[in-house]
Amino acid sequence: MHIKLLDVETINKIAAGEVVEGPASIVKELVENSIDAKSGMITVEIKEGGTEFIRITDNGCGIEREDIELAFTSHATSKIEDVLDLFSIMSLGFRGEALASIAAVSRVELITKTASGIVGTRAVYEGGRMISIEDIGAPSGTTIIVRDLFFNTPARRKFLKSKASEGGKVGSIVEELSFSHPEIAFRFISDGQNKLTTYGNDNVRENIYAVYGKEYASNLIEVCGGNEYVKISGFIGKPIINRGSRACMNYFVNHRYIKAEVIRTAIEAAYSGFVMQHRYPFTMLYLDVDPRIIDINIHPRKMELKFQTDIDVWQLIYDICLQALSNSNLIWRENTSRDENPKAVVEQKQVVPQPVVESKPVVESKPVVESKPVASIQTEVPKVSEAPEVSEAPEAPEAPVVPEASYVQSLSAPLDVRIESFETKRSSQYTRYVATKEDISDDEIKEQLSLFEKKDKNEINPDDIHIVGQVF
Ligand SMILES: Nc1ncnc2c1ncn2[C@@H]1O[C@H](COP(=O)(O)OP(=O)(O)OP(=O)(O)O)[C@@H](O)[C@H]1O
Ligand SMILES: [Mg+2]
Incomplete structure (x- = not known):
């Protein structure tokens, strides 16, 4: 021919x-x-x-x-x-x-x-x-x-x-x-x-409300940070609004909606101590990047992008997301009757970033799902029993998820708040506060926590506690 x-x-x-x-x-x-x-x-x-x-x-x-x-x-x-x-x-x-x-x-x-x-x-x-x-x-x-x-x-x-x-x-x-x-x-x-x-x-939170609804708009953590090449701003979702797919992981580079492995894996790694495996966060991240360090001319549809220095961008996104998650009050309340399940207020804090060697760490432990009865101060460290396998759930309904962790100790607060400390597989720590009484107000919880004797530097700082949780 x-x-x-x-x-x-x-x-x-x-x-x-x-x-x-x-x-x-x-x-x-x-x-x-x-x-x-x-x-x-x-x-x-x-x-x-x-x-x-x-x-x-x-x-x-x-x-x-x-x-x-x-x-x-x-x-x-x-x-x-x-x-x-x-x-x-x-x-x-x-x-x-x-x-x-x-x-x-x-x-x-x-x-x-x-x-x-x-x-x-x-x-x-x-x-x-x-x-x-x-x-x-x-x-x-x-x-x-x-x-x-x-x-x-x-x-x-x-x-x-x-x-x-x-x-x-x-x-x-x-x-x-x-x-x-x-x-x-x-x-x-x-x-x-x-x-x-x-x-x-220019009100991103309002747009999130318009598109994703109230639950998402009221469970956001604002993020901000960067270096001389990359500035990061926007919102990431509290772990409780995790999803069964990556459909809600939005990120933009120079106001261009793109898909980039380096960004996705960094976000997922930051959340790995906070959400179960196969659950994905909500994000609305804006990266303002020096155009000299990116190449957008990879595919005719301009949906993919390459960074010149992948690893730095990965670390930057990981650090900023993890820091935002660690410093914020990831509190939620459960609106269940006292008999079935005590009304709960949960906070995760004191997560210590660990050096990362892989681009996508995988946490293999099962989530802690059981709620311990109110206990006096315990000296031994009880082990949490393995929770049943949680299969990948459909998009809805979205239930609060306790991160994968092993239970370290349970301390009784003076009155109606139980404090539980957990250590995740990646050695991060978090603490959750469980109200054991119905109709306890946010102020009462703060007051009770403030009475709680500080045991070490990881102990609660009542000033950090802002109970903003969604009612479920
Ligand atoms: N809505 C618009 N308003 C003003 N100018 C426009 C508009 N749409 C297209 N143009 C002009 O037409 C040109 C051709 O548009 P076209 O989308 O084909 O190419 P492009 O935007 O330059 O590149 P690409 O193919 O990457 O989109 C643009 O460069 C711009 O000058
Ligand atoms: Mg065009």
Whole structure:
């Protein structure tokens, strides 16, 4: 068989496969363009899971009429000029491929106007070819409508999942994008129904409330720290809101939602003394990274990222998460009747970070689940019996989980609070306070703990106790 050069249309269709997997990847690319265009408000609308209709509207800088043709040409971009720019890049796009790829496999309508333009422009593309271009009255910003995805590549259309499944993926990507830029107001509408609204007031906790609900929003630990290359901020969830999958581990690098092994394993390692095996935390971490130490040009979808100095980033994330977990009050209350189970207030503290030799430590012990009866001060160290195997639970319901640990001692407080000390497999220590009486107020608990004689430096500092626990 002779070797032939492929025609441009075929080349573009093949290249489109790298960028356009389905409606969610189109939404990601178009919203990222809107973000790069400095929009303050972005609306995403889809019909039938996005397979028939996607509309992204922004109020960003718009595209000049004479640039439209280039915008839809492969390898044409306004975001970099040469390869060196990749090492100082702060924009989400840089490949100059997304619009060309999307237009190659769908029918695209673009309406755009710059702030200084007198009129807007409407351009229509079908299968990568421009069909029409004309003046149109329009507000400043850009609207892109994508219809009939894969109309000219039926083989690829067959790979689309059900409309509900594709629509779900779009919803998730919009949520991630909205968290990546909390200063932008997002709206997501699916088949005429409003699914998500964020207000763009830079309030991450409020957005967590809107997307994940009250239980998550009220069980967050704020984190902050870093070094000269990496600044970390955001929230991590208290261990009680752990999940059976990694779906809630969100982290962003330079406001880009990505997947990075080094970040994931560092977070999981920090939580390993706090949650059971196969349970995963909630995180909403923001890494502001010097672009010189990262390479985002690994995959056409720009979802993966490489750090130049993996190990330092790993250690930094691990230390910051572990410190946040160790210093905060991981208290919760159980709203059960006294007969079945005493109302409980639980705190974990005094976790001592251990040197880490592996990138993903695995804790093998079983969780402590039993609650000891109130006891007087014990001198011997009773061993906690092995708890039954806990199989991987479905996403809900989320139950409070006591970290894997062995029981060290139980001390009776003067009145209605029992104090139990635990040592985890990784030699971390934590203490839990169990209220043994119903209707005990937070102030009473603090008062009683303050009466408790301090035994050693790991003992309770009543000033540290803030009972903020969720009522279960
Ligand atoms: N919503 C928008 N508002 C303003 N300009 C836009 C918008 N969408 C696209 N553009 C312009 O069109 C160009 C091409 O967009 P396209 O997404 O194809 O490439 P890119 O964003 O530069 O790189 P990448 O392929 O990595 O996304 C952009 O560089 C930008 O100048
Ligand atoms: Mg782009």
